[in-house]
Amino acid sequence: MSINARCGSCNRELLLGQLVQPSNGFRCPFCGFAFAPAYATVAPAVAARIMVAQAALVTALAELGSMTGGRLQLDRAAILDPIAGTLPEVETKQPALAREHRARWWARNAAPQPAQTISHQ
Ligand SMILES: [Zn+2]
Numbered sequence: 001m002s003i004n005a006r007c008g009s010c011n012r013e014l015l016l017g018q019l020v021q022p023s024n025g026f027r028c029p030f031c032g033f034a035f036a037p038a039y040a041t042v043a044p045a046v047a048a049r050i051m052v053a054q055a056a057l058v059t060a061l062a063e064l065g066s067m068t069g070g071r072l073q074l075d076r077a078a079i080l081d082p083i084a085g086t087l088p089e090v091e092t093k094q095p096a097l098a099r100e101h102r103a104r105w106w107a108r109n110a111a112p113q114p115a116q117t118i119s120h121q
Helices: 043-071 076-084 095-109
Strands: 004-006 013-015
Touching: none
Parallel strands: none
Antiparallel strands: 004 013
């Protein structure tokens, strides 16, 4: 599973997996921009931890989901929001996703909602 990223200097896309080699200095493979100037020696290991953690989370969620089916529904926001909250806001080039993201941002600041149920009336 790859995690896409974008260079803050040249704006080109790369993969987080391209940054896990300490010898590369945690720099943009295209323009050489230093992504973590003061932490070039430790940042690659942190990037590797993120990839391992994401894969572990996705695998565990899929595993539990296959055991429980519809009998147990985990709260999506409880899982996704803490992750989303650590990432800076960026304008996505996919308008649908951007709209959805803004909607969720709005919902987070609104009054607590009852559990969502889909009405067929
Ligand atoms: Zn770059």
